[in-house]
Amino acid sequence: MTYTVAVGLAVTIALLVDLVTLRTRLVTRRVFWIAYAIVLFFQLISNGILAGREVVRYDPDAILGLRVVYAPVEDVGFGFALVLMTLAVWVRTGARPAPPPAPRPARHRAASSTPPDPDRTEARGT
């Protein structure tokens, strides 16, 4: 498996966690993409320093070879997976500030099917 495939796997899992497992559906929300754009900006700077100064080195045979600010293009996908996974868990854990110790209803989590603090961008159009 190349680094490219490993990153593709991470992105796929992150998307599944967001859309299916936690049902946070962040990738459908404008607030996520604005936040991600900001994170990406800083990632390109910091990753560029790390890759440019060769703090991190990559096996040329494991990557496509296409580089964005010195770093392999794969790292953009890697960062996306890390940020999406993080924010999906963060948003989901916001649903219950103190998880109750009582057992939850088995299998169907009907009560938690709605994402917590739903984004209101559709209604407000901002």
Add this chain to the structure above:
Amino acid sequence: MRHLTYVAVLAGILAAAIWLEPVLRVGVLRQWRRLLLTVVPVAFAFSIWDIAAFRAGHWRLDPAQTTGVVLPGGLPLDELLFFVVIPVCSVLGFEAVRTMRDRA
């Protein structure tokens, strides 16, 4: 000091985001339990991914620019810090966007 290059970059990232807590009052660090609940599983999952990619020979760190401390399992300390700092800063950024939106 050169072996702290990676850590210095991480410190820079943290500095670029941490001010959001007091200035915009995003209340992320205040919810430290929720933050732990978020960062620990994510850092754990990505550490496993990272170790697998390292063992496959995809990447390596320059010993001259990193701490050289390797945790049990083979994960460099610098990488673990990365998987803590990036999620924390991502949450700070996300909550900052939410805060600004709600104020608008």
